[in-house]
Amino acid sequence: MKKTLISAALLAMFLPCSAADEEAEQLEKIRNAIDKDKDGEITHKEFMTHAVRWFGVKDGDKSGDLDIDEFGHGAFEKWDADKSDRVDPEEWEAMREAHFKVYDEDEDGSISKKEWKNFDPKRE
Ligand SMILES: [Ca+2]
Ligand SMILES: [Ca+2]
Ligand SMILES: [Ca+2]
Ligand SMILES: [Ca+2]
Known part of the structure; x- marks a missing residue:
């Protein structure tokens, strides 16, 4: 197992x-x-x-809320505050509000290019 990890890391280093x-x-x-x-x-x-806008794009079946497939990643449970198995627009908004605060490190009300780069999308 360990060996596989190491060779993958090595491979990544050499990929142009x-x-x-x-x-x-x-x-x-x-x-x-x-x-x-x-x-x-x-x-x-x-x-x-x-x-x-993004919520609308993700809501593939236009049901007005997102199921776990539409939501598309593991933080679903965290943001489905009322445990309805759907993320509704309000829950989505709460999530994005929280994300904004994470991005906006100096809390000046906007996300600079640098702040944007610092953010790791996988943290979502
Ligand atoms: Ca939906
Ligand atoms: Ca919900
Ligand atoms: Ca800022
Ligand atoms: Ca702008």
Whole structure:
């Protein structure tokens, strides 16, 4: 088991275009989509506007809430506050509010490019 882990790590070191690069590019794309006025900062309003839109995209069956498949990752239980097996828009908003606070490290009400980069999407 340990041996497998080590060779995977070694392999990653030698891959020219790493997954990390692709991830950074993806993150930059998302940032651009959220930053409506393209000033490089994501305000709370921009962030929450995007959150609402994103909810609509994720809600594949247009039921008005997200089941675990639509939600798409392991933090589902954490954000399904009333344990209804669905994340409704209110729960979603609470989640995004919490995320905004995590991103906005200096608490100035907007997410700078640097703050955005510091955030690890896997933490969601
Ligand atoms: Ca902006
Ligand atoms: Ca749904
Ligand atoms: Ca719920
Ligand atoms: Ca900030």
